[in-house]
Amino acid sequence: MPELPEVEAVAVTLRPLVRGKTIRRCRIIHSIAVRPPAGYGEKRAARQIESQLKGRKILEVERLGKYLLLRFERGFVALHFRLDGQLVWFADSKLSGHIDVAFHMDRGTLGFVDRRHFGRVQWLERIADSKGIDQLGVDPLSKEFTVGCLENLLSSSKRPLKEFLLEQDKIAGIGNIYSSESLWRARLDPRRRAYRVTPAEARRLHKAIVDVLRRALECCLDPAPDFRNPDWWFQGLENILRAYDREGLRCRRCKGRIRRIEQGGRSTYACLKCQK
DNA sequence: CCTGCTACCTGATGGC
């Protein structure tokens, strides 16, 4: 559930399901899912999470950037889905399929699943204990994300716009799909340097980012995530995409062709005819 | 500080 809209949709949908519930037991099935960044100590981290979570009540479900947080009276669990992580819900205690971490609640079990094992589950005493979370930039759907705020961020970066948008410590939550989509909508060339964007272009980009993320969130919530179905995934996102994964197809605006280019080792999709 | 590269993992897909 990679980018902001997907994680937000999961947070919104999960909230009523687990808020107020007590975790009776947390079981780490694949300890790689709790492996700390340094890469060692995953067994110890697993024991720590299991003992910390026993009997704790979930006060709230929150999203910070692409992180999903379960907040307790003291401490947090932070989930990061990276590329392929997802959540599943079992109404009874019979689990099935590949589960990395199981949170057994009063009634039902929440499972963190990631066959690829990029995703992570961490126990945090406080937010600042996670460098990744602590350093997140402004949330693009918050009221703090103004045109002026974006202008400031743009002016202090020499990176190409596409790479700029991926930096989580500037704007938190945009990934490879919605960076391409935002730049298409703003009619800006992904290779342009951030600090060279004019005020009028910054205004366009601001609106594009907010519109693209809002629209994607709506789409992610209709239909809402169905954690009970292990094969569940977001439906219909292809229909709202205008650039991402559309290499060779016609631009919906100018009838040029969408091109795929490589930036920072990753794919960017753009119409180089109308994105200047 | 910034930038570019690699590693981390597994599975799906497409060409030959």
Place this chain on the structure above:
DNA sequence: TGCCATCAGGTAGCAG
């Protein structure tokens, strides 16, 4: 069909 290469919605760590 089988095999191999390539690609995937992300980020941390490292060297320069």
